[in-house]
Amino acid sequence: MALVLLMTVSIFFYALYIRQQIYYEGTRAMLETYEQVNKTFTMFAQRNWNVLTDWGGYLRKRAAPETATQWRDFEEEKKTWNYSDFYMANENGDYWTVDGREGLGSENIQAVFTALQAAGEPIVSSYTATSGIRKVVFAVPVEPITMSGVTYTSLAVSYDNDTIEEMIGGRAYGGRSDCYIIYPNGDIMLSEEPKSEIMAWMENLFDYLETNTEVNETCLREMQEQTLQGGSGSVPYRFKGRNYYLVYQPVGFQDLTIVGIVERNVVDAGMRKVQCVTIFLLAFLALAMVAALVRSIKMDLRFVLAEQEEAFHRESTERQKMEDLANTDGLTGLSNERFFNATLQKKEKAGEPFALFYLDLDSFKPVNDTYGHDVGDQLLKAVARRLRSCVRSTDYAFRIGGDEFALIVNGALSEEFCAKRTERIKNVLTQPFVINGQELHIGTSCGSALYPADSTEVKDIRILADQRMYEDKAHKPGRQGR
Structure with a gap:
């Protein structure tokens, strides 16, 4: 009985240890995955800013009547760029789009240009259009450009959120994930990937988690503090009876943070299978030892050791397979x-x-x-x-x-x-x-x-x-x- 108790306690603590290791490995892999999505988004933002800056210099070199003509010609780029709107604007809220709309923008779009003037450098922002569609805006300050008697000091291009999602979403974990880019206060600037169980759109991620999920309060508060300081980490929670992993890390500009959410079983199903096999083998060995003592049957210790070695070898092999998968691009078979x-x-x-x-x-x-x-x-x-x-x-x-x-x-x-x-x-x-x-x-x-x-x-x-x-x-x- 003492041996049974000892083995039971050992297996229990071993299971707890493995559970912690699985969580650590799973969240670490997620951070690496969303770091790649983060890099894609950053490169996309930088390319938009670079092109806007180039176009600003190009327009400024034109004579006034020719500027308007060249400006309208930019509408042809929509076929290649897939953008929603292309703006010229100033600090007063005056704007002119390539499709001919001009005047004062709505309060939402004016807030973007106000933020640009305050920053004095390229920014990415978002707003909700009057149609109710979420727009993501990339804007840069430029040297003054005058058209029809109005001077403009910034260029901006906007995309529908769904378009950004299609262009740079990456579909991590086979699309069974949620990915957001948020401001330090938790307000969502952009959703990058398809949704799994969470609602299609929300205004503030912190409020949603606190109100609708069973979340670790300490981890959530730590996340709120870390996003203010540009830190990274993970938060476990339950939603609709399922366990989820949430990871977060800084985007690298404007104090933005990228957040990835994936159901636990999607992330670590393979590792948990290895855990179950290992625990089963340990339990089997424990019962075999008890049966041997009760029946006074001599045990072959070399056989037990061989069984243990085989179990650990399978675990090692499974881990190697997972490592190979983590290093391989799923589409082309090249290294990632x-x-x-x-x-x-x-x-x-x-x-x-x-x-x-x-x-x-x-x-x-x-x-x-x-x-x-x-x-x-x-x-x-x-x-x-x-x-x-x-x-x-x-x-x-x-x-x-x-x-x-x-x-x-x-x-x-x-x-x-x-x-x-x-x-x-x-x-x-x-x-x-x-x-x-x-x-x-x-x-x-x-x-x-x-x-x-x-x-x-x-x-x-x-x-x-x-x-x-x-x-x-x-x-x-x-x-x-x-």
Whole structure:
């Protein structure tokens, strides 16, 4: 009986320990997942701000009548950009849109331009239109532009929230997740992914959790404090009889925080299965030991140890499988951004030389728009197969996100090698693709950098390769559809 009691208590505490470890590993994986969504959103915001700034300088160089003509021509960009409205505005609330609307904006849109004037730098904000549709706005201050006797000092582009969700949502965890970007007080600025069990829209996340869920009060208060200080963490709660994990981390600008919510079973079902198998095996061994003592049967301790070793080996194998899945892009089979970051850190720590190539597909978005996302996904898979042919088995190919890829070629290489390899990559990807009987043509913009020849800091190598990629794109005639 003493042995039974001892084994029961041991299994109980082991189960508690494993439960804590599963929570830790699950929330850590979620933070890494939503860090990628966060990076996608940040890049999207930066690109909007960059284009708005470029257009502001372009308009300012035009003569007054020509400015109005060029301004109206921007409406053609709507087909590529998928924006809702494009504004020119000033601190008085006067605005002019590319579709010809002008005058004083509504109170909601005026609040965006007021915030822009107060910040004096590019911002992202949101408001509810008179139609009731949530809009997300990217705005930048520009040098004064005069049209029809009115001087404007800012440019802004707005998107429907659903459009942003489609463009950068990522659909983490197979769409069975909620993702929000919130202000420090909990007000929601943007929802990025499909909803699971939570209502389609809410005004304040903190109020909703406190009112509608069974949430850990201490964790919720800590989250409220951390979002004010730009911190990160996790909050467990129950909703409609189900357990959920919530993680949060700073976006990196305007004191915004990205929040990811996923049902517990979606995150750690595999780990919990391993836990149940392990506990079952431990319980079985305990009963076997008791039966052996009662019946005075000699136990083969080597058999017990072998069984334990097998159980732990299965657990280790399962963990390795989960690690492999976490490092692989689910669509193309290439390594994902998580493994990309880990590989760069490992090489920097070891001081191993390599060449980094950043790639961005040209004319990919028109394929999606014309033939649908299924054809777009098949095209991405075909691109991945061709990229594998551009590197050795000892090198690496990654899908960073969307239609962006990266290659790491090992060894102390030269700029001449990078130029030839870039040309090879472009030649490979410009060859026609045949998908579902359709001949598709795309290209790529590519930038490269050498470590440690260009810099001894990996972060600088990434920035340099990214800049060279955009320089490559900028030198191409016309704008490339994404």
